[in-house]
Amino acid sequence: MRFGINTLDDIQVSGKTVLCRVDINQPINPKTGSLKDTTRVRACVPTLRELSDKGAKVVILAHQGSDIEYNNFYTTRPHAAVLSEFLGKEVHFIDDVCGPAARQAIRELQEGELLLLDNVRFVSEEQTLFELKLKLTHEEQAKTLLVRTLAPLADYYVGDAFAAAHRDQPSLCGFQRLLPSAMGRLFEEEFCVISGLMENPARPCVFVLGGAKIGDAFLMMNTALTNGIADRVLTGGLVAQVLLWAKGVDIGDQSREYIRKAGYADLVSKAKELLTAHGGKIALPTDIAYTTNNTRKEAAAGSPCGEIQDIGSETAEEYAKIIMNAKTAFVNGPVGVFEREPSALGTETIWNALNKTQAYTVVGGGDSITACNKFGADVDYICTGGGALIRFLTGEELPVVRALRHGSGLR
Ligand code: 3PG
Numbered sequence: 162m163r164f165g166i167n168t169l170d171d172i173q174v175s176g177k178t179v180l181c182r183v184d185i186n187q188p189i190n191p192k193t194g195s196l197k198d199t200t201r202v203r204a205c206v207p208t209l210r211e212l213s214d215k216g217a218k219v220v221i222l223a224h225q226g227s228d229i230e231y232n233n234f235y236t237t238r239p240h241a242a243v244l245s246e247f248l249g250k251e252v253h254f255i256d257d258v259c260g261p262a263a264r265q266a267i268r269e270l271q272e273g274e275l276l277l278l279d280n281v282r283f284v285s286e287e288q289t290l291f292e293l294k295l296k297l298t299h300e301e302q303a304k305t306l307l308v309r310t311l312a313p314l315a316d317y318y319v320g321d322a323f324a325a326a327h328r329d330q331p332s333l334c335g336f337q338r339l340l341p342s343a344m345g346r347l348f349e350e351e352f353c354v355i356s357g358l359m360e361n362p363a364r365p366c367v368f369v370l371g372g373a374k375i376g377d378a379f380l381m382m383n384t385a386l387t388n389g390i391a392d393r394v395l396t397g398g399l400v401a402q403v404l405l406w407a408k409g410v411d412i413g414d415q416s417r418e419y420i421r422k423a424g425y426a427d428l429v430s431k432a433k434e435l436l437t438a439h440g441g442k443i444a445l446p447t448d449i450a451y452t453t454n455n456t457r458k459e460a461a462a463g464s465p466c467g468e469i470q471d472i473g474s475e476t477a478e479e480y481a482k483i484i485m486n487a488k489t490a491f492v493n494g495p496v497g498v499f500e501r502e503p504s505a506l507g508t509e510t511i512w513n514a515l516n517k518t519q520a521y522t523v524v525g526g527g528d529s530i531t532a533c534n535k536f537g538a539d540v541d542y543i544c545t546g547g548g549a550l551i552r553f554l555t556g557e558e559l560p561v562v563r564a565l566r567h568g569s570g571l572r
Contacts, residue, residue: 317343327548363488384555
């Protein structure tokens with residue numbers, strides 16, 4: 162047991178049916194339906210291999226995509242093929258989550274076999290919109306369709322989805338009310354590394370926050386600055402645009418419209434509060450980049466521009482310098498649309514600095530992992546979590562951690 166949670170050493174899984182919740186949520190190529198990145202799939206292999214080698218009948222539960230952004234929302238079928246390749250062993254797939262076909266496939270599993278169920282978010286009670294609206298307790302989650310139909314077929318629940326540990330959804334938090342539980346090896350490793358970062362980061366500790374999923378970033382920035390984990394926060398992506406807007410810097414009609422459409426306009430008032438409380442520690446871009454006819458254009462922040470796609474080169478150099486002088490650098494989210502060549506410079510410059518700095522470097526979040534693969538990833542630790550990592554860094558007990566602690570007490 163570590164951190165009050167059973168590890169795989171504490172449960173005897175031979176011949177038992179184990180429900181294993183992983184996070185293999187990856188960007189999908191919409192044209193081919195294939196995974197654009199496989200880092201998270203690879204990361205959960207040690208747990209799945211150990212369970213299978215120990216003779217468990219392994220039922221894998223996972224989500225793919227977000228029902229909020231309605232992005233990458235897709236079947237988990239391609240993940241089964243990738244998992245099979247990494248494991249060197251077939252991972253069966255069933256295009257059902259908890260209906261009769263899925264239940265039958267679970268009953269037919271033999272010792273050592275693995276079965277991946279379809280995207281759990283195809284079930285409404287698993288959706289983040291549902292979570293945010295209804296806020297079910299873990300006891301209530303144990304009564305949802307997924308949990309009440311699958312739990313009776315299983316002996317144990319293993320939580321390995323660290324990247325989704327901030328979500329309060331039945332597949333992540335409900336089973337632990339009914340089944341003896343443990344965390345998987347990936348969860349254990351992430352917990353260990355990130356706790357170390359929180360308890361005693363070498364200083365100065367710099368956070369780089371960017372990306373498109375910015376609700377989470379705003380949620381934690383205040384805490385990370387107030388409780389003193391971060392000495393400096395360098396901002397890019399939509400995070401920076403909302404902060405610039407809040408500061409009264411003109412970001413242009415197109416960027417404002419994008420932020421409004423993405424549903425982030427109400428973060429502007431939060432951003433104002435943050436700037437009032439911690440303005441001195443939050444770095445904003447002094448220049449930005451946009452594209453015209455697929456060509457990069459740069460402008461000083463506040464000057465007329467098209468839709469902002471990246472931080473400008475002056476800002477990128479400045480941020481790189483700060484990272485070079487840091488002792489700890491934590492990066493969550495790219496600072497620009499790095500997938501497109503004209504807006505890749507900012508993220509590439511930051512990643513180059515991460516590769517060179519002597520600081521202890523931690524990178525988290527799906528898009529950041531993709532950037533690591535693109536620009537080389539000589540960083541000390543790549544965490545599979547984005548939002549989860551950010552929440553964990555606030556010191557809050559995450560819903561999945563709480564649920565696993567409960568399930569670790571069941572026999
Ligand atoms: C992530 O990508 O951060 C995790 O898979 C959780 O996804 P979510 O933010 O859609 O819950």
